Amino acid sequence: MSFFKKNTGKAAHVIVVGNEKGGSGKSTTAMHLTIGLLQRGYSVASIDVDYRQGTLSRYLANRRSFIKAAGSDIKMPDPYTISPGARDSGQDQSAPKADAEQLRLLLEGGLINHDIVVVDTPGSAGVLSALAHSYADTLVTPINDSFVDLDVLAHIDARNMAVMGPSHYSEMVWTQKKIRAERDGGSIDWVVMRNRLSSLDAHNKRQMETVLRDLSTRIGVRIVPGLGERVIFRELFLAGLTILDLKDAVGPQALSPSHLAAREEVTDLINAIRLPKAPGVSLDTETG
Ligand SMILES: Nc1ncnc2c1ncn2[C@@H]1O[C@H](COP(=O)(O)OP(=O)(O)OP(=O)(O)O)[C@@H](O)[C@H]1O
Numbered sequence: 001m002s003f004f005k006k007n008t009g010k011a012a013h014v015i016v017v018g019n020e021k022g023g024s025g026k027s028t029t030a031m032h033l034t035i036g037l038l039q040r041g042y043s044v045a046s047i048d049v050d051y052r053q054g055t056l057s058r059y060l061a062n063r064r065s066f067i068k069a070a071g072s073d074i075k076m077p078d079p080y081t082i083s084p085g086a087r088d089s090g091q092d093q094s095a096p097k098a099d100a101e102q103l104r105l106l107l108e109g110g111l112i113n114h115d116i117v118v119v120d121t122p123g124s125a126g127v128l129s130a131l132a133h134s135y136a137d138t139l140v141t142p143i144n145d146s147f148v149d150l151d152v153l154a155h156i157d158a159r160n161m162a163v164m165g166p167s168h169y170s171e172m173v174w175t176q177k178k179i180r181a182e183r184d185g186g187s188i189d190w191v192v193m194r195n196r197l198s199s200l201d202a203h204n205k206r207q208m209e210t211v212l213r214d215l216s217t218r219i220g221v222r223i224v225p226g227l228g229e230r231v232i233f234r235e236l237f238l239a240g241l242t243i244l245d246l247k248d249a250v251g252p253q254a255l256s257p258s259h260l261a262a263r264e265e266v267t268d269l270i271n272a273i274r275l276p277k278a279p280g281v282s283l284d285t286e287t288g
């Protein structure tokens with residue numbers, strides 16, 4: 001049971017970025033959401049459940065180094081990472097349970113201490129990922145614009161481009177929705193964002209649109225604006241920066257049209273998430 005949601009009234013909005021497909025853009029999305037929300041005045045905790053790759057943790061560690069080296073005052077979230085028990089050494093059978101307990105404590109702590117908790121999850125099924133999903137107010141699932149990625153959400157009939165049935169991942173999300181409802185009466189708003197969209201391949205894009213429309217009613221997801229295929233979404237990793245930080249660093253006039261479009265994509269994505277209003281902050285404008 002979630003003690004805090006039931007008894008304090010004030011609880012963070014939890015955004016879980018999840019998809020059992022590896023490399024779909026979860027960590028990239030988690031980082032951009034985290035920075036965008038900080039810039040809007042929310043207090044943000046990030047939790048990296050993908051302790052093996054630790055992409056989000058490393059991205060944020062790079063940011064901390066940048067801040068230190070450059071004497072910068074750009075914002076940092078409170079970053080947390082799951083530290084795995086002795087499971088990997090094969091010596092302690094209770095470790096998975098301890099890991100789940102650790103994650104539960106981080107989530108419950110985030111609920112009372114922050115406005116927003118952003119959770120990055122691994123690209124594979126697991127107990128920790130499922131647990132994290134059960135805490136989501138918003139589940140953001142990035143998918144690449146390909147039927148290979150779509151198959152992780154639902155099985156598609158190729159003859160008439162229709163959704164035949166849910167995938168394992170969709171079933172897992174439904175299970176977590178039930179667990180969430182039983183725990184605190186809350187619900188999960190599941191949004192699917194298309195990632196790495198390119199202006200090429202208009203035929204594939206149209207087919208994806210048809211199937212996604214069907215999907216949105218069949219498995220209960222909202223399709224929201226996504227990110228384009230842009231170098232800027234990956235090239236700032238080592239500096240720990242995002243496109244949202246660049247305006248401050250170089251001034252808006254120095255941003256290229258592609259950079260401005262990238263910023264707008266992130267802004268539109270954040271606007272599509274139904275967030276509580278931060279004190280004194282407008283939801284549909286950027287403050288960064
Ligand atoms: N919109 C984008 N434009 C360009 N490159 C992108 C975009 N989104 C993600 N990438 C790149 O794609 C790769 C995979 O992205 P990312 O690590 O965010 O995916 P992931 O879903 O977290 O992967 P994993 O399942 O392995 O954790 C990275 O090299 C990242 O920089």
Ligand SMILES: [Mg+2]
Nearest residue numbers: 026027050055
């Ligand atoms: Mg990742």
